[in-house]
Amino acid sequence: MDSRRGSRFVIDPKIRQVGFVPAGCESENPNASSAVAAIANVDVNPTSDSPSPVMIPPRLADPLPRAAPLPVPSPPPRKHTSVEIPLQGSYNPTDSVLGTSPPFSPASNGRYAGVPSSEGPDLSPSFVSRASSAMEGMSLREDHLGSPSASRFATVGEYAMFKQQQPQQPATAVTKVYASSLPQEPVQSFAPVGKEDSSKPLKERTTKAERRAKQEADREAKRIAKESAGAKVVEGEARASSNVVGKASRAQSQKKDSASEKRLSAVEKASEKEKKKEIPAPRMQFDDQSRVAKAKKRALIEQTETKHRVELFRHLPQFVYGAQLPSLEAKFFHDDAMHPHPAVYQVGLQYLTGDITGGNARCIAMLSAFKELIKDYCTPRERTLIRDLTARVNNNVSFLTTCRPLCISMGNAIRFLKTRIAKLQLTLSESDAKSLIIAEIDRFMQEKINYADNEITKLAVTKIKDGDVILTYGSSCVVETIILHAFSLGKKFRVVIVDSRPKLEGKGLLRRLLGRGISCTYSHINAVTYIIQEVNKVFLGASSILSNGTVYSRVGSASVAMVANAFHVPVMICCETYKFHERVQLDSICFNELDALVKIPGRKGLSELEGWSQSSHLKLLNLMYDVMPADYVSMIITELGMVPPTSVPVILREYRKDPIL
């Protein structure tokens, strides 16, 4: 048992690819000899060095065996392994897959966890090199620990996100996560005082060439797996790595590949092409002049760029506020081919003026407008419905984007709609096709938004207990319904609403909650460190959750979560799964929304800020969103259950195999 656990640790990032690890698979092999245990313990310890944030609960269950390694001085067991390893190194790999030698096979096989079956036949030089390196002694295991795990994953796009995470997160990240769930013992057991220095010399002994050989072996194996798995896997990967970072890493890996072994098979080339097709066009970068000019030609609204742009945010649209609405209104009755559908127009106006805010409300408004559009749609002659309707939807979407940049959840909804349209059967009559799509949209709204909200409310309410003090930031409609529901259940709790300028959205929430008779405290975000002391739960909404567990939310949420984390207050994010996105974002600069600072709340008669957008010495910047690292998030409450942030990619993968159901 211990040995298995130990090996798990070594290959940890690979398991994370799989996601939820059922508790059963760990206790598969309970008969472990003491000698093996000792070896395994050596294996266990280095994991504390491995920078990956680990959070697979079952391992935490029994702190005793892990506490055991502490007294064990390293040298003798290490010798022991060095004797054993050559045996293992020369074994037939297929045997190890079958698990004939339980204590060791996982350790050696771990690197190939993703490609168990294809490993057997392959007797490429890389295997020889591995065996030889093993012969040299002690290098096999230590290679696992020593070689920077990041480099091993660089090949596959999906790992790109972990790759990013790993260098960022220090070893303490591991202990931190544990600390929240299991107070003290595991943390102690994880602090390897004596082990550290024992493993360090090992690290140095592997030469660069050896590590290189290992890497290539891995890559080779993966390539074979890819080929065998076929196009589906490729698709999935492509989807998973649709972000820019993923793309970059793939390009990098390609370069390496071609340098080392210049035999990219035809199959792979084809799959590459397919991948490219799958990758959505990169987001519009507003510092790309030619594309901006092109977009301007298409746009219905005249947008003038502000004179005083903030250089760092040149890639985001920075337009003069106030010029858009009149120009849009003036064109209200105009008609040309580009004119959006009235319902869409209406929604666009509402976005522009801020009548509709909030991810869910905006998404529902948009979908309802598209429903109208489809209802009124009739295919022009000599056109096919699928293509023409897609083009029409695209037009309308770009209109909405000019009104206000779409949020990520809306992007998901649009993607859903478009795939539905694209998947229509050609044989369907027009009215059938239309009613089918409308039904699909209805279903999306019901299932993904309404039911999801209900489910989230039900789940989250169980987390509210009598005497709780709940903190929320800004105004999230899900959090609001949770609070109202909990209140209607007769729970006794208090709410702290933290708010921030310039929008002061929390005021509306405060008013509504007070209207129901819930006792509230209202504070601005600068007092959050003070007010957090009396709080014991934090509920936040989210605009989107990215696949590295990052929460993309209204600006200020990240600071609230950080403070809460520092004060050991659990942070719970309430978010529907349709808002999840495969993208990875590490900062709030590369993608964000800039809001015009038009109405600044304040006392009447303060004229200092009048016309400040005209001042040439002043550049205004107002980010709408920020990015909350997964560390601060204790739990994400979705309609599928309450999950840790590390499970986001799993949900993305498992529930969107069929592109966004």
Add this chain to the structure above:
Amino acid sequence: MGQQMNFQVVLLAGGVSKQLFPLVSKELPKALLPLGNKPLLSYTLEQLESSNLKSIIVVVAGEDVAEQIRAWISGAYDDRLSVESVTVAEDAGTADALRAVASRLTAEHILVISGDLVCDIPLGAIAATHCRKKASMTALLCALQVAGTSDGSSGSTGKEKAKQQSSNDVIGLDPSHEFLTFMASAARIDKQLQIQRSIVRAFGRVELHTDLVDDHLYVFKRTILQEVLEGCPGIRSIKEELVPYLIRSQLRSNPTIQSKPLTENGGEQFERKIAPNQLVKSPLEQASLLGAQANNMKCCAYIVNKDRYCARVNSVQSFIDVNQDVAGERAVHLTGYDISRSNNVIHPTSKLGYKSTVGPHCMLGEGSEMGDKCSIKRSVVGRHCRIGSGVKIMNSVVMDHVTIDDGCIVQGSVICNNAHLQERVTLKDCQVGAAYIVSGEHQGEALAKRDKN
């Protein structure tokens, strides 16, 4: 066409207005009154055309008038607009006019515009506001023009002012100036104003304005409009009854249920079943309601920007004022004329005598002739007028084919078609009816032929 955005236009061209008594007659209905030498109705039609609203239903009161207007429109706009004209009885109210065309309305939103409105407000903006708010009704409100923009030359302006002040409409707005919460037209205000408690409760605060004017441009939601018109046959006027009625009933889910036919004083009670914060909904509630098509009615206001021009021609004074504005800087762009260097509009075929001057902010129509030593200031002179020598015209409107003999002085007056001012006539603040022959000195009088009836 406006069809694309689901809009339909009803233009209320009116008939022979009583307020403009000596100026209008059966021969010259209000809609065809020359304003800056163009018929009044053309301003509205051109505005609609520029907004790309090209199919218009024109409602005219009175058979004869309808005939004239139809003839004029088909002559002037035949190729550009598709106009459908409907005739109602002469004494019909504005709501009756709407009722007459109710069966022809098919679009989702109905834009009702009065034919006497002269403005440069983009209609798209009003329609956009209406759509954005999902309102059941949107009204155009305009800040009250200070009466008598003419530089106080006439004594009656003060009187007029006082009169207007006492007869202002009372308009209630919510704090954000977006929703209409109350409206009572001047004619119906007694000493008390009744404001429903539920509305005050829903909006939190109600501002009552008397410095705003309802400018007779409305956007209605068709279903609600038809429902109300059908359900309440007592409603005769849009401004005085229909709009206040809609505003009063805006918190109810259904406009006609349990509504007694409107009584004369309009003071019936509505039950208060409305949740206090019905208008302040969380996004989720909104979202859930979207499916069920939230049926609560909202009445919105579009308040005209200060820099836009907006005026109505509904009295003699306003006719003179608007004429001056149209000739002057404020609204000359509405006419489409070229402005000369000396800031006036003089038709090339008109002839000026020796030492005659036409000041800035003046208009001189086609084929008009002036004698020597005349001076025209801030006035509009129509087509084919013959003006003798030594005539002074100030702050006045002279229509077509008017003959003014030598030595006349005209101040602040309106002189209608074919009138004849004999030698040395002095007019101050007078209205001269069509084909009337004036002699002597007059001040503040309406001079017109007595009609047979």
